[in-house]
Amino acid sequence: MTTVRTLRIAAGVEAFSLVALLANLLTTHTPAVSSLVGPLHGTAYLVVIAATWQVSDAAMPGARWAAAVPGVGGLLALRRLRSDGA
Incomplete structure:
Protein backbone atom coordinates (compact mmCIF):
# COMPACT_ATOMS: atom_id res chain seq x y z
CA MET A 1 0.00 0.00 0.00
CA THR A 2 1.45 3.35 -0.96
CA THR A 3 1.89 6.14 1.51
CA VAL A 4 -0.54 8.43 -0.31
CA ARG A 5 -3.18 5.71 -0.27
CA THR A 6 -2.61 5.23 3.46
CA LEU A 7 -2.97 8.98 3.90
CA ARG A 8 -6.26 8.99 1.96
CA ILE A 9 -7.72 6.18 4.06
CA ALA A 10 -6.56 7.68 7.34
CA ALA A 11 -7.87 11.13 6.36
CA GLY A 12 -11.29 9.66 5.63
CA VAL A 13 -11.37 7.74 8.90
CA GLU A 14 -10.23 10.84 10.78
CA ALA A 15 -12.96 13.03 9.31
CA PHE A 16 -15.69 10.40 9.63
CA SER A 17 -14.78 9.63 13.23
CA LEU A 18 -14.86 13.34 14.10
CA VAL A 19 -18.37 13.58 12.64
CA ALA A 20 -19.40 10.50 14.62
CA LEU A 21 -17.98 11.91 17.84
CA LEU A 22 -19.67 15.28 17.36
CA ALA A 23 -22.99 13.66 16.42
CA ASN A 24 -22.79 11.53 19.54
CA LEU A 25 -21.98 14.59 21.65
CA LEU A 26 -24.89 16.59 20.24
CA THR A 27 -27.45 13.78 20.49
CA THR A 28 -27.34 10.91 22.98
CA HIS A 29 -23.79 11.24 24.34
CA THR A 30 -23.48 7.47 24.65
CA PRO A 31 -20.26 6.58 26.51
CA ALA A 32 -19.78 3.39 24.48
CA VAL A 33 -19.60 5.37 21.23
CA SER A 34 -17.05 7.75 22.71
CA SER A 35 -15.01 4.83 24.04
CA LEU A 36 -14.88 3.15 20.64
CA VAL A 37 -14.66 6.06 18.24
CA GLY A 38 -12.37 8.29 20.34
CA PRO A 39 -9.30 6.04 20.15
CA LEU A 40 -10.04 5.34 16.48
CA HIS A 41 -10.04 9.08 15.79
CA GLY A 42 -6.79 9.56 17.73
CA THR A 43 -5.08 6.74 15.90
CA ALA A 44 -6.22 8.02 12.51
CA TYR A 45 -4.92 11.48 13.45
CA LEU A 46 -1.48 10.07 14.26
CA VAL A 47 -1.43 7.99 11.07
CA VAL A 48 -2.28 11.10 9.03
CA ILE A 49 0.64 12.99 10.56
CA ALA A 50 3.07 10.09 10.08
CA ALA A 51 1.94 9.41 6.50
CA THR A 52 2.22 13.07 5.55
CA TRP A 53 5.77 13.18 6.84
CA GLN A 54 6.56 10.06 4.78
CA VAL A 55 5.36 11.54 1.50
CA SER A 56 8.36 13.07 -0.24
CA ASP A 57 6.26 15.92 -1.64
CA ALA A 58 5.11 16.84 1.86
CA ALA A 59 8.04 19.23 2.03
CA MET A 60 5.87 21.57 -0.03
CA PRO A 61 4.84 24.59 1.99
CA GLY A 62 2.08 23.87 4.44
CA ALA A 63 1.36 20.18 3.79
CA ARG A 64 2.99 18.95 6.97
CA TRP A 65 1.51 21.73 9.04
CA ALA A 66 -1.94 21.12 7.58
CA ALA A 67 -1.77 17.49 8.70
CA ALA A 68 -1.45 18.63 12.30
CA VAL A 69 -4.92 20.22 12.31
CA GLY A 85 1.13 18.14 -8.17
CA ALA A 86 1.53 14.98 -6.12
Whole structure:
Protein backbone atom coordinates (compact mmCIF):
# COMPACT_ATOMS: atom_id res chain seq x y z
CA MET A 1 0.00 0.00 0.00
CA THR A 2 1.45 3.35 -0.96
CA THR A 3 1.89 6.14 1.51
CA VAL A 4 -0.54 8.43 -0.31
CA ARG A 5 -3.18 5.71 -0.27
CA THR A 6 -2.61 5.23 3.46
CA LEU A 7 -2.97 8.98 3.90
CA ARG A 8 -6.26 8.99 1.96
CA ILE A 9 -7.72 6.18 4.06
CA ALA A 10 -6.56 7.68 7.34
CA ALA A 11 -7.87 11.13 6.36
CA GLY A 12 -11.29 9.66 5.63
CA VAL A 13 -11.37 7.74 8.90
CA GLU A 14 -10.23 10.84 10.78
CA ALA A 15 -12.96 13.03 9.31
CA PHE A 16 -15.69 10.40 9.63
CA SER A 17 -14.78 9.63 13.23
CA LEU A 18 -14.86 13.34 14.10
CA VAL A 19 -18.37 13.58 12.64
CA ALA A 20 -19.40 10.50 14.62
CA LEU A 21 -17.98 11.91 17.84
CA LEU A 22 -19.67 15.28 17.36
CA ALA A 23 -22.99 13.66 16.42
CA ASN A 24 -22.79 11.53 19.54
CA LEU A 25 -21.98 14.59 21.65
CA LEU A 26 -24.89 16.59 20.24
CA THR A 27 -27.45 13.78 20.49
CA THR A 28 -27.34 10.91 22.98
CA HIS A 29 -23.79 11.24 24.34
CA THR A 30 -23.48 7.47 24.65
CA PRO A 31 -20.26 6.58 26.51
CA ALA A 32 -19.78 3.39 24.48
CA VAL A 33 -19.60 5.37 21.23
CA SER A 34 -17.05 7.75 22.71
CA SER A 35 -15.01 4.83 24.04
CA LEU A 36 -14.88 3.15 20.64
CA VAL A 37 -14.66 6.06 18.24
CA GLY A 38 -12.37 8.29 20.34
CA PRO A 39 -9.30 6.04 20.15
CA LEU A 40 -10.04 5.34 16.48
CA HIS A 41 -10.04 9.08 15.79
CA GLY A 42 -6.79 9.56 17.73
CA THR A 43 -5.08 6.74 15.90
CA ALA A 44 -6.22 8.02 12.51
CA TYR A 45 -4.92 11.48 13.45
CA LEU A 46 -1.48 10.07 14.26
CA VAL A 47 -1.43 7.99 11.07
CA VAL A 48 -2.28 11.10 9.03
CA ILE A 49 0.64 12.99 10.56
CA ALA A 50 3.07 10.09 10.08
CA ALA A 51 1.94 9.41 6.50
CA THR A 52 2.22 13.07 5.55
CA TRP A 53 5.77 13.18 6.84
CA GLN A 54 6.56 10.06 4.78
CA VAL A 55 5.36 11.54 1.50
CA SER A 56 8.36 13.07 -0.24
CA ASP A 57 6.26 15.92 -1.64
CA ALA A 58 5.11 16.84 1.86
CA ALA A 59 8.04 19.23 2.03
CA MET A 60 5.87 21.57 -0.03
CA PRO A 61 4.84 24.59 1.99
CA GLY A 62 2.08 23.87 4.44
CA ALA A 63 1.36 20.18 3.79
CA ARG A 64 2.99 18.95 6.97
CA TRP A 65 1.51 21.73 9.04
CA ALA A 66 -1.94 21.12 7.58
CA ALA A 67 -1.77 17.49 8.70
CA ALA A 68 -1.45 18.63 12.30
CA VAL A 69 -4.92 20.22 12.31
CA PRO A 70 -7.14 17.88 14.36
CA GLY A 71 -10.17 16.45 12.60
CA VAL A 72 -9.65 17.69 9.07
CA GLY A 73 -5.87 17.83 8.83
CA GLY A 74 -5.68 14.79 6.59
CA LEU A 75 -8.10 16.28 4.11
CA LEU A 76 -6.23 19.58 4.16
CA ALA A 77 -2.89 17.84 3.63
CA LEU A 78 -4.29 15.82 0.73
CA ARG A 79 -5.65 18.97 -0.85
CA ARG A 80 -2.28 20.70 -0.43
CA LEU A 81 -0.42 17.74 -1.92
CA ARG A 82 -2.86 17.51 -4.83
CA SER A 83 -2.55 21.21 -5.60
CA ASP A 84 1.24 20.89 -5.57
CA GLY A 85 1.13 18.14 -8.17
CA ALA A 86 1.53 14.98 -6.12
